[in-house]
Amino acid sequence: AQKVTQAQTEISVVEKEDVTLDCVYETRDTTYYLFWYKQPPSGELVFLIRRNSFDEQNEISGRYSWNFQKSTSSFNFTITASQVVDSAVYFCALRSGSTLGRLYFGRGTQLTVWP
């Protein structure tokens, strides 16, 4: 079975604070793909990053960074020096190698950044 857990339902921070969003996944497949999406108040899901199971290299993109650890089945997302525009719901998703097509989403984390 495939499952994604985002234990943090809501997080509030003040602008310029760093914040980490947690994602834990479950799959028996050896090949799988992990994703993060952002859903701002406008409602459209925006793709942020994708990681393949065979590539554990962490990634930094501007203020965003991702920490993929197969040993703990986690794919955490950190925003450095958060800004008000980062306020959104963030979804972690899993696509397994054995189930074509579908993404399994976590329940999302609502991030609110206060000025």
Add this chain to the structure above:
Amino acid sequence: GAGVSQSPSNKVTEKGKDVELRCDPISGHTALYWYRQSLGQGLEFLIYFQGNSAPDKSGLPSDRFSAERTGGSVSTLTIQRTQQEDSAVYLCASSLSSAGNQETQYFGPGTRLLVL
């Protein structure tokens, strides 16, 4: 267009009526996906198409739901005899293909369906 488009943006209907939701994928994308987002259930997969065929439609909640895709492009999701529990945002996504390294899904703005 540059992105996935969906129509209508909003749809209000009466219980028992049929509705059709449309999705126009990114040009050149062969795979198309439908999801549903509701408060109680989060983001749920409904069906996906590779070309005009649907290898996985296991997420359709009942036989009142059907979808088709013609010409490898536009897809229509039809809900017959709508019920109040069908109220949700219906999201469409497309990807270059469903093969592992080409299947990043890009989402449209969604259709907000309200069944009264």
